Amino acid sequence: MKKLDKLILMSFWGPFIxxxxxxxxxxxxxxxxxxxxxxxxKDLGLWDYARLFFFFSLITVPTALPLAMLLSSLMAFxxxxxxxxxxxxxxxxxxxxxxxxxxxxxxxxxxxxxFYFNDRVSPxxxxxxxxxxxxxxxxxxxxxxxxGIFYNDLPGYSIKVDKKMADAQSMKGMVIYKHDSxxxxxxxxxxxxxxxxxxxxINENSNLVIELYSGTSYTEDNEQKGGTATxxxxxxxxxEAKPLSTKFTRNAFDHFKMVExxxxxxxxxxxxxxxxxxxxxxxIDDLNHTADSIKTSYDETKKNLLPxxxxxxxxxxKQGTDKTLKAGKWIDSLLTRPVTDSLKKxxxxxxxxxxxxxxxxxxxxxxYLQAKLKDASKYELEKHHKYTNALSCLIMFLIGAPLGxxxxxxxxxVPVLVSVLFFILLYVLINQGDxxxxxxxxxxxxxxWMANTVLFIAGVYFIDRARSDSRLFDKDxxxxxxxxxxxxxxxRFGKTRLINS
Numbered sequence: 001m002k003k004l005d006k007l008i009l010m011s012f013w014g015p016f017i018x019x020x021x022x023x024x025x026x027x028x029x030x031x032x033x034x035x036x037x038x039x040x041x042k043d044l045g046l047w048d049y050a051r052l053f054f055f056f057s058l059i060t061v062p063t064a065l066p067l068a069m070l071l072s073s074l075m076a077f078x079x080x081x082x083x084x085x086x087x088x089x090x091x092x093x094x095x096x097x098x099x100x101x102x103x104x105x106x107x108x109x110x111x112x113x114x115f116y117f118n119d120r121v122s123p124x125x126x127x128x129x130x131x132x133x134x135x136x137x138x139x140x141x142x143x144x145x146x147x148g149i150f151y152n153d154l155p156g157y158s159i160k161v162d163k164k165m166a167d168a169q170s171m172k173g174m175v176i177y178k179h180d181s182x183x184x185x186x187x188x189x190x191x192x193x194x195x196x197x198x199x200x201x202i203n204e205n206s207n208l209v210i211e212l213y214s215g216t217s218y219t220e221d222n223e224q225k226g227g228t229a230t231x232x233x234x235x236x237x238x239x240e241a242k243p244l245s246t247k248f249t250r251n252a253f254d255h256f257k258m259v260e261x262x263x264x265x266x267x268x269x270x271x272x273x274x275x276x277x278x279x280x281x282x283x284i285d286d287l288n289h290t291a292d293s294i295k296t297s298y299d300e301t302k303k304n305l306l307p308x309x310x311x312x313x314x315x316x317x318k319q320g321t322d323k324t325l326k327a328g329k330w331i332d333s334l335l336t337r338p339v340t341d342s343l344k345k346x347x348x349x350x351x352x353x354x355x356x357x358x359x360x361x362x363x364x365x366x367x368y369l370q371a372k373l374k375d376a377s378k379y380e381l382e383k384h385h386k387y388t389n390a391l392s393c394l395i396m397f398l399i400g401a402p403l404g405x406x407x408x409x410x411x412x413x414v415p416v417l418v419s420v421l422f423f424i425l426l427y428v429l430i431n432q433g434d435x436x437x438x439x440x441x442x443x444x445x446x447x448x449w450m451a452n453t454v455l456f457i458a459g460v461y462f463i464d465r466a467r468s469d470s471r472l473f474d475k476d477x478x479x480x481x482x483x484x485x486x487x488x489x490x491x492r493f494g495k496t497r498l499i500n501s
Contacts, residue, residue, distance in 0.1 A: 004089065005102040011079055012103055016072035023067050027060035028053065035133065048136070055129030062122055062389050065114050066426065070396035071419040073103055077404030078415050086405060096466045100401045107397035115390035119283045126280045134275070145171075145199070154208070154260065169198045174212060191218040192256070202259075212256040219249045279382040287386075291379040298372040305365055309358065377437055377444055384448035385430075392426065395452055398459030402466035422458075426451055 032039075032053075077100075080086040089099055145151045151159045162173030174197045178190035194215030201208055275281055282290065399422055407414055429451035437447035 004094065004099065007085070008076065008080070008099060008102050009106070012072055012076040012106065015075040016068055019071045019075075020064060020068040023064040023071075024057055024060050027063060028057055031056050031060070035137075039136065048132070052129065052132055052136070055125050055132065058121060058125035059129055062114060062118050065110060066389070066392040066396045067419060067423045069107060069110060069393045070400040070422060071415055073107075073397050073400035074404040074407075074415040074419060075410055076103070077401050078407055079404075079410030081405055081408030082410045086408070090469070096402070096405050097463070103397060103401060107394045111390045111393045114393050115386065118386045118389050123281050123283050123286075126278075127275055130280075131275050157260070169200050170196065171199065172196050174215075176210070176212075189220045192216070193218075194256070208260045210258040210260070212258075213254065215253060215256065217251045217253065217256065219251070279379050282379070282382070284383055284386055287379045287383040291376050291383070294372055294376040294379070298369060298376065301365065301369060301372070309361060373440075374438060380444045381434060381437055381448055384444060388430075388448055388452050391452055392455070395455050395459055396422070396426075399455060399462055402459070402462035405466040406462065406470060422455070426455060429454055 077086065080089070080099075086096075086099070090096070145159060145161060145164070147161060147164055149160065151157075156179050158177040158179070160175045161171040164171050172195070174192075174194045176192040176194075178192070192212060192215060194212035196214065197210065197212040199208065199210050279287065279290075400419070403418060404410075404415065407418070409415065433442065433447035433450040436442040437444055442450075
């Protein structure tokens with residue numbers, strides 16, 4: 001390896017590692033902020049968060065690689081141009097294309113790695129990450145009781161406190177309604193009023209302890225009939241006296257202790273197989289198999305449309321040699337029959353019913369076939385994106401390296417701005433192509449490769465400009481052009497004024 005290649009590679013790897021880490025972190029924070037509401041008040045351990053961050057970090061790698069390649073190659077050649085090292089290279093008779101050769105090889109290797117990552121690692125990370133995220137989202141929030149508001153997330157209980165103390169355990173003015181676990185129609189079977197109490201967890205947050213002081217317990221007596229009882233509603237602010245058919249038992253206490261399980265608050269892992277249907281969870285082989293299965297089902301349904309539609313006709317028909325439907329000869333005999341009002345009404349009613357049934361049959365099959373085509377397009381689109389995402393790393397290098405040689409600015413200033421603009425362009429083109437494919441306006445290959453095609457043309461143009469040492473982004477070049485246009489217009493319109501005068 002020549003010293004020139006070592007110099008260029010050393011100027012590349014530093015920015016690449018830094019920008020790759022920053023981009024992964026930014027995308028990871030974007031995802032975490034989007035789902036922040038699902039993490040709040042969840043009693044999760046550090047291991048759960050660590051696994052979630054790890055999986056989503058892997059998910060962001062395919063998106064981060066093209067941007068990191070673009071920014072790092074632009075910074076590498078921008079630094080070489082800013083410190084006149086690129087000028088010295090050109091003066092030694094070495095072309096810009098030759099200087100880009102070592103990074104081109106790196107870009108090819110990164111593209112190969114990206115393809116393997118997209119095909120093998122990303123489906124696994126998506127499956128693990130999103131299944132874990134689903135389990136976290138479905139996990140109940142930890143016990144968070146607010147003053148003056150009934151808390152109903154603890155199964156079988158409604159709890160209200162008047163005031164919470166600073167230690168987050170001691171409380172004043174506690175009201176607890178215990179529901180019948182066998183039937184909610186019976187309402188509150190036990191009501192406990194206490195002047196004060198404590199609530200805390202034991203056994204590694206697996207059990208909740210409720211200690212009450214100086215209170216009264218009202219328990220419904222199921223065995224006795226008749227009499228009256230006091231019905232207390234957990235929604236109303238006061239106590240309402242209402243006659244009931246059962247009696248209750250009243251017990252006063254100085255100290256009362258209850259222990260309840262918090263198993264319903266723990267996170268439960270679901271079967272990951274429930275998420276494997278999604279196209280993001282499949283590699284190329286699985287995508288091909290699924291797309292072929294959908295196409296086979298589509299072809300079979302389309303083939304059976306005509307035979308299955310015969311049930312909606314009241315006469316037999318056959319397909320002629322010209323592939324048109326022809327009725328039997330008995331149709332002519334019907335025309336000779338006298339048409340009475342009752343027969344006419346019967347014919348119209350039957351025809352209307354048959355037409356409505358046939359229309360419904362055709363509409364349902366049309367919707368079914370369109371849904372099948374849309375599903376097949378999704379899987380084929382994801383298969384093409386395995387290749388386009390990998391190739392976009394190479395295309396971003398073809399844009400970043402010549403732009404760095406033209407701009408001749410290093411650091412995180414102009415390179416970051418230019419990189420973000422081209423990355424936004426890539427993102428918009430990819431999403432627009434996907435949208436047009438799903439709407440049926442473009443075929444799957446055209447929509448999937450549209451973004452890479454446009455940016456590849458831009459990369460070839462920038463390489464041509466860098467070879468000719470173009471001053472494409474120099475301000476004085478455009479200032480000179482504006483002055484020339486102004487002088488031309490002034491001379492042209494000045495002569496016109498003289499002729500007219």
